[in-house]
Amino acid sequence: MGFNELHAEAIAGVVDRVINRYRRDPTCMLQILREVQEACDWVPPEAIDRMQAVLGVPRTKIEGVAGFYSFIYTEPRGQYRVLFSDNITDRMQGNRAMMERLCNNLWVERGKVSEDGLVSVGKTACTGMSDQGPGMLVNNYAIAGLNEGRIDEIAELIRNKVPLGEWPPAYFKIEDNIRRADILLQADFKPGEALLAARARTPSDGLNASNMRSWREGLPSGIGGPAATLDELKRANLRGRGGAGFTTAMKWEACRNAPLKAGLQRIVVCNADEGEPGTFKDRVLLAKCPDLVFEGMTVAAYAVGATRGFVYLRGEYRYLLDHLNAVLAHRRRENLLGKDICGLPGADFDIEIHVGAGAYVCGEESALIESLEGKRGTPRNRPPFPVTNGYLDQPTIVNNVETFAAAALIALNGGDWYAAIGTKHSAGTKLLSVSGDCVRPGIYEYPFGVSIRQVLEDCGATDTQAVQVSGPSGICVAENEFDRIIGFEDIPTAGAFTIFNKSRDMFEVARNYVHFFQHESCGFCTPCRVGTSLLKNLMDKLHYGSGSPYDFAEIEKLNQLLQSMSHCGLGHTACNPVLDTIAKFRPAYEKRMMQQDFTPAFDLDRELSSARQMTGRDDAGAHLETEHGGAA
Amino acid sequence: MSHTFTLDGKTIPFTEGQTIIQAASAAGVFIPHLCYHPEFKAHGSCKLCTVKVNGRQTASCTMRAAAGMVVESETEEINAERRALTQMLFVEGNHFCPSCEKSGNCQLQATAYHLGMMSPHYDHFFPNRAVDASHPEVLLDFNRCILCSLCVRASRDVDGKNVFGLSGRGIKTHLIVNAKSGQLADTDFTLADKAAQVCPVGVILQKRQGFAVPIGARKYDKAPISETAEEGR
Numbered sequence: 001m002g003f004n005e006l007h008a009e010a011i012a013g014v015v016d017r018v019i020n021r022y023r024r025d026p027t028c029m030l031q032i033l034r035e036v037q038e039a040c041d042w043v044p045p046e047a048i049d050r051m052q053a054v055l056g057v058p059r060t061k062i063e064g065v066a067g068f069y070s071f072i073y074t075e076p077r078g079q080y081r082v083l084f085s086d087n088i089t090d091r092m093q094g095n096r097a098m099m100e101r102l103c104n105n106l107w108v109e110r111g112k113v114s115e116d117g118l119v120s121v122g123k124t125a126c127t128g129m130s131d132q133g134p135g136m137l138v139n140n141y142a143i144a145g146l147n148e149g150r151i152d153e154i155a156e157l158i159r160n161k162v163p164l165g166e167w168p169p170a171y172f173k174i175e176d177n178i179r180r181a182d183i184l185l186q187a188d189f190k191p192g193e194a195l196l197a198a199r200a201r202t203p204s205d206g207l208n209a210s211n212m213r214s215w216r217e218g219l220p221s222g223i224g225g226p227a228a229t230l231d232e233l234k235r236a237n238l239r240g241r242g243g244a245g246f247t248t249a250m251k252w253e254a255c256r257n258a259p260l261k262a263g264l265q266r267i268v269v270c271n272a273d274e275g276e277p278g279t280f281k282d283r284v285l286l287a288k289c290p291d292l293v294f295e296g297m298t299v300a301a302y303a304v305g306a307t308r309g310f311v312y313l314r315g316e317y318r319y320l321l322d323h324l325n326a327v328l329a330h331r332r333r334e335n336l337l338g339k340d341i342c343g344l345p346g347a348d349f350d351i352e353i354h355v356g357a358g359a360y361v362c363g364e365e366s367a368l369i370e371s372l373e374g375k376r377g378t379p380r381n382r383p384p385f386p387v388t389n390g391y392l393d394q395p396t397i398v399n400n401v402e403t404f405a406a407a408a409l410i411a412l413n414g415g416d417w418y419a420a421i422g423t424k425h426s427a428g429t430k431l432l433s434v435s436g437d438c439v440r441p442g443i444y445e446y447p448f449g450v451s452i453r454q455v456l457e458d459c460g461a462t463d464t465q466a467v468q469v470s471g472p473s474g475i476c477v478a479e480n481e482f483d484r485i486i487g488f489e490d491i492p493t494a495g496a497f498t499i500f501n502k503s504r505d506m507f508e509v510a511r512n513y514v515h516f517f518q519h520e521s522c523g524f525c526t527p528c529r530v531g532t533s534l535l536k537n538l539m540d541k542l543h544y545g546s547g548s549p550y551d552f553a554e555i556e557k558l559n560q561l562l563q564s565m566s567h568c569g570l571g572h573t574a575c576n577p578v579l580d581t582i583a584k585f586r587p588a589y590e591k592r593m594m595q596q597d598f599t600p601a602f603d604l605d606r607e608l609s610s611a612r613q614m615t616g617r618d619d620a621g622a623h624l625e626t627e628h629g630g631a632a
Numbered sequence: 633m634s635h636t637f638t639l640d641g642k643t644i645p646f647t648e649g650q651t652i653i654q655a656a657s658a659a660g661v662f663i664p665h666l667c668y669h670p671e672f673k674a675h676g677s678c679k680l681c682t683v684k685v686n687g688r689q690t691a692s693c694t695m696r697a698a699a700g701m702v703v704e705s706e707t708e709e710i711n712a713e714r715r716a717l718t719q720m721l722f723v724e725g726n727h728f729c730p731s732c733e734k735s736g737n738c739q740l741q742a743t744a745y746h747l748g749m750m751s752p753h754y755d756h757f758f759p760n761r762a763v764d765a766s767h768p769e770v771l772l773d774f775n776r777c778i779l780c781s782l783c784v785r786a787s788r789d790v791d792g793k794n795v796f797g798l799s800g801r802g803i804k805t806h807l808i809v810n811a812k813s814g815q816l817a818d819t820d821f822t823l824a825d826k827a828a829q830v831c832p833v834g835v836i837l838q839k840r841q842g843f844a845v846p847i848g849a850r851k852y853d854k855a856p857i858s859e860t861a862e863e864g865r
């Protein structure tokens with residue numbers, strides 16, 4: 001047997017082991033690819049051969065899935081795969097210099113694999129560590145708080161081929177940085193309490209008629225409990241914390257009312273794909289209060305009559321997986337998951353964690369479901385909606401991590417208690433991920449209604465020019481708007497609060513966000529796939545000094561098109577940061593208007609840069625004079 | 633209640649479950665489209681078929697018709713956006729119509745004419761996409777692929793072969809074929825496949841058939857796409 005065959009056999013062994021653990025279930029394809037890669041450092045063609053044979057799915061499907069996700073590699077990527085977080089906050093904290101330093105130390109070119117196949121160094125979208133950046137991922141494990149010393153040490157570890165497991169544990173320590181805690185973060189909560197409270201709740205008058213579809217209501221000890229739980233949720237006036245702010249009780253009720261075909265079940269999904277640049281509150285919630293989140297999911301299962309639950313954890317939070325699985329195992333032992341939960345006969349529910357692989361769009365709920373089913377993360381056509389036709393065509397609720405945590409507290413303390421916190425239209429508290437130019441970045445939990453100014457004061461931000469609320473999909477708030485409040489009636493947010501002081505160039509902020517959207521567009525629909533690329537090119541054109549008012553007009557036209565023609569929220573919001581900054585920080589753009597008339601994007605001198613690199617020349621004679629100083 | 637809606641003021645009947653484009657096409661009204669084909673499940677990706685329903689834009693190939701809907705399609709506003717979409721598709725790939733065997737039979741080209749597209753407007757991306765000439769009967773020129781996925785659906789749903797698929801993400805999304813080598817010759821694809829006939833542009837081309845029908849005498853040379861779409865194609 002030749003070396004290659006042996007090699008193929010070893011790979012087949014790895015693949016078989018992983019596939020068997022996933023019950024030979026093709027819906028687990030992404031999980032299988034991810035784990036095969038953890039073992040082999042990439043997904044070699046032989047692994048795809050084996051998956052094709054054992055799972056019985058066409059190669060096009062496997063390659064299509066593998067090709068969609070940034071963190072799955074079908075080309076060798078080195079034994080150590082280093083990705084620098086490239087959010088605007090990482091840039092402000094000097095990630096570029098760190099990356100240069102590591103590349104120089106390791107003698108490797110950015111984006112390429114070193115010649116000995118040992119290491120590759122590249123960049124990735126925000127890894128959710130803005131409060132302790134700059135951050136990086138090494139083989140998907142997060143390292144935060146990079147500095148020159150640490151970079152040098154990491155280079156040394158890689159050069160000496162020290163296994164990741166033997167690196168100093170301090171590197172992988174991620175801080176919670178909780179700066180202000182309220183009902184969620186300081187909840188004095190014992191696992192199981194919320195479930196017992198939900199079960200103990202007796203139906204209020206008139207509730208019996210609301211819906212008796214759930215099988216659980218047919219149980220002697222369970223009668224009315226689920227409906228009463230829904231009732232509390234309605235009273236609480238809880239709205240989803242994932243961005244769109246949909247009323248949670250309405251979603252749950254719709255799922256519960258959705259007819260169930262024989263043999264199918266209802267599904268509860270926790271959206272922990274937190275990918276919006278500058279957001280990290282779900283990370284902290286999962287690290288600090290996993291029981292509260294899981295219990296919220298179990299309450300949801302009880303309320304809607306679901307038996308199966310998923311947490312879709314973003315790939316960047318891979319480091320949390322083992323801990324979260326341990327918490328789940330503990331809950332199973334405590335009878336808070338599994339069969340007859342809390343002694344309630346027939347109350348069966350369990351939770352499985354699926355890990356993403358570097359695709360922001362998978363946070364969109366229908367794309368998330370596609371991804372859970374082991375497919376490319378492309379948003380579905382709607383209707384039908386997930387509440388009736390979700391995971392494997394079953395009624396499914398998808399909620400944010402924070403929504404579930406809040407739901408657990410509502411089950412515990414009641415809806416009226418919750419509704420009394422916050423404002424009239426925005427009940428409860430909100431977790432903000434504060435980062436950027438301030439003294440105390442971290443997590444701040446406030447009752448809804450807090451003003452931007454208050455947050456800035458609390459986190460020690462001075463000389464503030466702008467705040468980007470809700471990340472690139474959200475809005476950019478200028479100084480004259482700092483009295484506006486966080487809440488669905490004014491500025492809704494999933495949680496990012498990114499601060500820029502007056503030394504920052506808001507054009508570069510917008511440009512960074514545009515690059516993000518271009519990279520994360522799923523590519524399904526024409527307006528977003530091509531539109532975000534055109535937008536990126538226009539912003540780069542301005543950056544290189546070839547911008548003109550004509551380009552402004554083009555940007556506005558693209559925005560109109562993206563908003564009206566795109567398939568999903570990503571395309572709809574992709575122009576927001578640019579339009580906001582044009583409207584509010586026009587000087588940052590005007591500074592770049594070297595030309596009053598149109599200037600072509602093509603720049604002969606810039607095009608010659610690869611020729612310069614090949615010939616090793618960079619003297620004056622190797623440059624062309626361009627009229628508008630494009631060579632600068 | 634009557635099963636009708638209005639489309640640009642015209643009353644269109646529909647049956648339960650029909651999409652707007654299906655009802656419109658049955659009533660002889662043309663709505664531009666590229667990824668929709670009456671024989672396949674709607675995809676909703678090209679967005680050319682976007683219309684305004686009660687004031688909100690949506691793809692007419694995936695939107696179910698409902699009684700009383702007020703739908704706008706042939707307005708200057710919508711057509712301007714459709715034109716921008718065709719321009720985007722032109723610059724995203726490499727579409728050199730005069731040298732393309734599909735010219736005159738190409739839905740993208742015909743749609744661009746229909747919409748009055750006079751120039752590509754945007755800067756060309758000039759992507760570098762290799763041609764696959766490995767198959768004895770068929771040439772794949774990926775330069776013109778608009779990612780409509782019709783071949784994917786035809787091969788999967790009709791031929792039962794899964795010869796085609798999409799991989800990559802975003803602007804890097806691209807068509808792949810079902811072979812370890814990535815070459816069409818190493819698949820079970822044949823000219824008799826449904827997937828060999830559905831490509832609306834010039835990607836899947838039969839070999840040795842060049843200019844069998846001269847340019848000038850081809851489908852859309854004789855009549856615009858809005859009039860040749862009688863079978864809903």
Ligand SMILES: Cc1cc2nc3c(=O)[nH]c(=O)nc-3n(C[C@H](O)[C@H](O)[C@H](O)COP(=O)(O)O)c2cc1C
Nearest residue numbers: 240241242271273274275363364365399400403569
């Ligand atoms: C491009 C895109 C990305 C999204 N990312 C997330 C995410 O990371 N987490 C999240 O909870 N919701 C995200 N959402 C919103 C979800 O689609 C969905 O509305 C939400 O998970 C519902 O939960 P909620 O009602 O509890 O907020 C995203 C939406 C879009 C369009």
Ligand code: SF4
Nearest residue numbers: 522523525528568571
């Ligand atoms: S808008 Fe963008 S992300 Fe959403 S479906 Fe279209 S291409 Fe994909």
Ligand code: SF4
Nearest residue numbers: 777778780781783831
């Ligand atoms: S090859 Fe043709 S049919 Fe297939 S996706 Fe591309 S354009 Fe569509």
Ligand code: FES
Nearest residue numbers: 665676678679693
């Ligand atoms: S034809 Fe409807 S989106 Fe393509």
